Amino acid sequence: MAVSPLAPAAFPSLPAIAGVRFATAAAGVRYKGRTDVMLAVLDAGAVVAGVFTRSSTRSAAVLDCQAKNGLPATGGAAIVVNSGNSNAFTGKVGAVSVAAISAATAELLGLSEDRVFTSSTGVIGEPMPHQRIIDALPALQGALDGSAIDAAARAIMTTDTFPKGASATVNVGGKTVTISGIAKGSGMIAPDMATMLVYIFTDALIDHASLQAAVSGASDSTFNCITVDSDTSTSDTVLVAATGASGVQVAGNADFTAALTDVMRDLALQVVRDGEGATKFIEVQVTGAADDLDARKVAMAIANSPLVKTAIAGQDANWGRVVMAVGKSGAAADRDLLAIRFGDIWVARNGYRDPDYSEDATSAYMKQQELVIGVDLGLGEGRSTVWTCDLTHGYIDINADYRS
Amino acid sequence: MAVSPLAPAAFPSLPAIAGVRFATAAAGVRYKGRTDVMLAVLDAGAVVAGVFTRSSTRSAAVLDCQAKNGLPATGGAAIVVNSGNSNAFTGKVGAVSVAAISAATAELLGLSEDRVFTSSTGVIGEPMPHQRIIDALPALQGALDGSAIDAAARAIMTTDTFPKGASATVNVGGKTVTISGIAKGSGMIAPDMATMLVYIFTDALIDHASLQAAVSGASDSTFNCITVDSDTSTSDTVLVAATGASGVQVAGNADFTAALTDVMRDLALQVVRDGEGATKFIEVQVTGAADDLDARKVAMAIANSPLVKTAIAGQDANWGRVVMAVGKSGAAADRDLLAIRFGDIWVARNGYRDPDYSEDATSAYMKQQELVIGVDLGLGEGRSTVWTCDLTHGYIDINADYRS
Incomplete structure (x- = not known):
C-alpha cells in the first residue's frame, strides 16, 4: 500500500518519557514478517486514564479497560496491544483471551491484573490466538527500552500507511513536563483493521480524576471531531499514562491540558491524513450556529x-x-x-451565490491538497471545527476487497 | 449513462386515471433534445395531498407546495414539474420564479393559483429560467392527453437511468379504484439532479384530511425506508391527487391505503434500483429490537x-x-x-460466528444481485425493513464529476 499523499514527511522524533519503557515483537498473530505486539511498562506510581468507543457492540478488551479505568492502583502498570486480530465479536471467548493476556502479563511483570490494559486491532469475529501473544511476553520483557516508542507505533499499525506520533513539552512553574504519544487508525472508525488506538505518555504528576477530566475534555475537541466515513469501531481506545517521574504536579493546570490537547489533535489529524483512499485533507469550520452543539451537527453532516x-x-x-x-x-x-x-473565497451569501463569485478562482483553490470549507449560519455564536478527508475510488478499492 | 443493472425489464403499462391529463414539452430549461417540463391537469373536484423533505434548506417550490397543501379548494388543479434546474438555494428570487409559473399556469387554465403545485429538479443555485417554462405552457395545454403518463415519467428524469412507474387497482364495495404513479430519483436523496419526486394519481373519492393521513402513513414505511447515500435533498416531494372520478368513497378504507402503500413502495424501490452506481439491491430486515424505532435506527445504520x-x-x-x-x-x-x-444463511448467533457457517455457501449467495441482510437483536418485538444499494466506483464516478 502506497503511503498516503497527506502523510507527514517523516515520523517525528519523540522524547523519551521517564518511567515508561517499550518493546515490540513479531508474534505471528496474523501477519508474517512484521511486529504485531507492543508492550509498554509503566513504573510504580503511574496513573492511567482513558476514553473509549461508545459502540454498544464494543470488544472484550475495551470492556476490560473500562472496568479497570480508575480502580484504586498500586505498583506499576502495563499496556499490551496486538494487531492482526481485534478480538471483537468473539462472544464469551473474547473475555477469556483478554483475561489470559492480562494474567500472564501481570504474573511475568509482578503487577496487579487490574493494572494491565490490553487492546486488539485487526480482523473481527475470528478466535483470538492469545497464546501467541503470551508466548512472546518473556522476550518483550527482555527487550524493554525507554526509547523504543517509534517501534511501538509501527507494531500497532494495520491498514495504516504511516506510523503516527506527536509530542509536546510544557513549562509548569519553571519545570518541564513532556508528553509523547502514538496512534493507529486509517478509517474513522472502521470495525476491521481500521480501529483507532491511541497511547499517550507523560512524566507529569497527576491524580486519576484530574487526568481523566483532562483526557475526556480534550477528546471532545480532537478525536471526537474527526471522521473518515462516519463508521464507528467496536475497539476505539485512547489511553493516557502519567508516570509522575518529573515530579511536577499538573492537576488542573491549563497549560498541561492545552499541551495534551495539542498532542491529541495532532494524532487525530494524522488519522484523518491516513483516511482510506484520502487525497484531500478537509477542515470544516462552522460559525454562527444557534449553539456549539448545532454547529457540531452541521459540521459533521458536511464532513x-x-x-x-x-x-x-x-x-x-x-x-x-x-x-x-x-x-x-x-x-x-x-x-x-x-x-x-x-478557503477565503465566498461562494454564497444570504442564501444565494455571491455576486463576486469566481468559478476560476474557486476551481484553482479546489486543486489544493488541504482545503477549508467554511459555513456561517448567521444565527448565533455557536461554532465547531471538524476534520475529514475526501471519498475516492481508493476507499472503494480498500473496503470492497479488504477481508477476502 | 447505461441503464442500471437493477432496473425493471420495462416501464409498466399504467392505467389511465379519469380526471387527469398529461403533457410534456422540451422547453430547454437546461437540457437540449429532450423533454424537461411536464404538466398534469386535474379536473374540478380533485384533492391533492403531499409529503415533503424535512430539510431546513428546502427549495422555494417545496415551501410553496407546503403552503398550498390542504387549503380550501375549488375548481381544478395542476402540477407543473421541470427538470434541469432545481430552483434551490436561489434566495428570494426562487420564490419569484415559483409564483410566476403558478400565476401563468393558473391564468391559462382558469385555476386558482392556490391549486397550482410546482416542482423543480436539476442543478442547484443557478437562477431559474422560468420564462422558458411559461412560454411552453400554451403548447402543453394543447397537448393534454389522459394516456400520456409515460411521457411525463420521462420528462422529470435527471440522472435517472430509467423512468419509474407503478400502479394498482383496488376493489371497494364491488367497484374498482385505480392508482397510477410515477417517480424520479437516483441518489437518495441528493441535492443536485438526484432529488426524489413522486406524483401519484387515483380516481378515488376522498377528502383532503383522509388522503393526507393515508399518504403520510404510507410514506413512513416506503419512501422513508429507502436510502442510497444518506443524503437528503432540498426538493423531495410526493404529491398524491385523487380526482374522485370513480365516485367510489375510500376515506379510511384499509384496502385503498394498502394499495396506495404498494404503489409508493414499488416506486420507492425503483429509486433504490436506480441508485447512483448501484450493482446490488439490498433489503435490510431487523427484528428483535426493543421497539420499532430502535429497529429502524439499526436498519438505517446498516443501510x-x-x-x-x-x-x-x-x-x-x-x-x-x-x-x-x-x-x-x-x-x-x-x-x-x-x-x-x-439471505437464509446464518453467519452469527449469540454474538459469535455460527458453528455451521459456510464461507463457500455465503460467498455464492453474495454474488446474487438481490440480497437480504437479516439482523435479530434478541431483545424484543421491534422490527423494521429498509432498502438500499451498494457503494461502488460508479457512485464515485457520477458524483466526483457531476457538476463540472
Whole structure:
C-alpha cells in the first residue's frame, strides 16, 4: 500500500518519557514478517486514564479497560496491544483471551491484573490466538527500552500507511513536563483493521480524576471531531499514562491540558491524513450556529456527506451539496442567512451565490491538497471545527476487497 | 449513462386515471433534445395531498407546495414539474420564479393559483429560467392527453437511468379504484439532479384530511425506508391527487391505503434500483429490537454504512461490519444476543460466528444481485425493513464529476 499523499514527511522524533519503557515483537498473530505486539511498562506510581468507543457492540478488551479505568492502583502498570486480530465479536471467548493476556502479563511483570490494559486491532469475529501473544511476553520483557516508542507505533499499525506520533513539552512553574504519544487508525472508525488506538505518555504528576477530566475534555475537541466515513469501531481506545517521574504536579493546570490537547489533535489529524483512499485533507469550520452543539451537527453532516466528499475528490466547488448537508443536519438553519466559503473565497451569501463569485478562482483553490470549507449560519455564536478527508475510488478499492 | 443493472425489464403499462391529463414539452430549461417540463391537469373536484423533505434548506417550490397543501379548494388543479434546474438555494428570487409559473399556469387554465403545485429538479443555485417554462405552457395545454403518463415519467428524469412507474387497482364495495404513479430519483436523496419526486394519481373519492393521513402513513414505511447515500435533498416531494372520478368513497378504507402503500413502495424501490452506481439491491430486515424505532435506527445504520455498502459491492459477507453498524446505531443492543444472516444463511448467533457457517455457501449467495441482510437483536418485538444499494466506483464516478 502506497503511503498516503497527506502523510507527514517523516515520523517525528519523540522524547523519551521517564518511567515508561517499550518493546515490540513479531508474534505471528496474523501477519508474517512484521511486529504485531507492543508492550509498554509503566513504573510504580503511574496513573492511567482513558476514553473509549461508545459502540454498544464494543470488544472484550475495551470492556476490560473500562472496568479497570480508575480502580484504586498500586505498583506499576502495563499496556499490551496486538494487531492482526481485534478480538471483537468473539462472544464469551473474547473475555477469556483478554483475561489470559492480562494474567500472564501481570504474573511475568509482578503487577496487579487490574493494572494491565490490553487492546486488539485487526480482523473481527475470528478466535483470538492469545497464546501467541503470551508466548512472546518473556522476550518483550527482555527487550524493554525507554526509547523504543517509534517501534511501538509501527507494531500497532494495520491498514495504516504511516506510523503516527506527536509530542509536546510544557513549562509548569519553571519545570518541564513532556508528553509523547502514538496512534493507529486509517478509517474513522472502521470495525476491521481500521480501529483507532491511541497511547499517550507523560512524566507529569497527576491524580486519576484530574487526568481523566483532562483526557475526556480534550477528546471532545480532537478525536471526537474527526471522521473518515462516519463508521464507528467496536475497539476505539485512547489511553493516557502519567508516570509522575518529573515530579511536577499538573492537576488542573491549563497549560498541561492545552499541551495534551495539542498532542491529541495532532494524532487525530494524522488519522484523518491516513483516511482510506484520502487525497484531500478537509477542515470544516462552522460559525454562527444557534449553539456549539448545532454547529457540531452541521459540521459533521458536511464532513460525513458522501456527496460533499465525492465533490471534493472531484475538485468541484459544489457548494449546493454543502447547503444540502446543512439542511439535513437537524440543526437550526435559515436558508436565506447561509454563507459558504471555500478557503477565503465566498461562494454564497444570504442564501444565494455571491455576486463576486469566481468559478476560476474557486476551481484553482479546489486543486489544493488541504482545503477549508467554511459555513456561517448567521444565527448565533455557536461554532465547531471538524476534520475529514475526501471519498475516492481508493476507499472503494480498500473496503470492497479488504477481508477476502 | 447505461441503464442500471437493477432496473425493471420495462416501464409498466399504467392505467389511465379519469380526471387527469398529461403533457410534456422540451422547453430547454437546461437540457437540449429532450423533454424537461411536464404538466398534469386535474379536473374540478380533485384533492391533492403531499409529503415533503424535512430539510431546513428546502427549495422555494417545496415551501410553496407546503403552503398550498390542504387549503380550501375549488375548481381544478395542476402540477407543473421541470427538470434541469432545481430552483434551490436561489434566495428570494426562487420564490419569484415559483409564483410566476403558478400565476401563468393558473391564468391559462382558469385555476386558482392556490391549486397550482410546482416542482423543480436539476442543478442547484443557478437562477431559474422560468420564462422558458411559461412560454411552453400554451403548447402543453394543447397537448393534454389522459394516456400520456409515460411521457411525463420521462420528462422529470435527471440522472435517472430509467423512468419509474407503478400502479394498482383496488376493489371497494364491488367497484374498482385505480392508482397510477410515477417517480424520479437516483441518489437518495441528493441535492443536485438526484432529488426524489413522486406524483401519484387515483380516481378515488376522498377528502383532503383522509388522503393526507393515508399518504403520510404510507410514506413512513416506503419512501422513508429507502436510502442510497444518506443524503437528503432540498426538493423531495410526493404529491398524491385523487380526482374522485370513480365516485367510489375510500376515506379510511384499509384496502385503498394498502394499495396506495404498494404503489409508493414499488416506486420507492425503483429509486433504490436506480441508485447512483448501484450493482446490488439490498433489503435490510431487523427484528428483535426493543421497539420499532430502535429497529429502524439499526436498519438505517446498516443501510447507510459505507463499510457495509462497499463490502456488498465486493461480494464480501463481512458480517463484522454489520456488527459495527449495529453498535454505532444508538439503539439498545446486546453484543452476545446478536444474530446475523445473509439471505437464509446464518453467519452469527449469540454474538459469535455460527458453528455451521459456510464461507463457500455465503460467498455464492453474495454474488446474487438481490440480497437480504437479516439482523435479530434478541431483545424484543421491534422490527423494521429498509432498502438500499451498494457503494461502488460508479457512485464515485457520477458524483466526483457531476457538476463540472
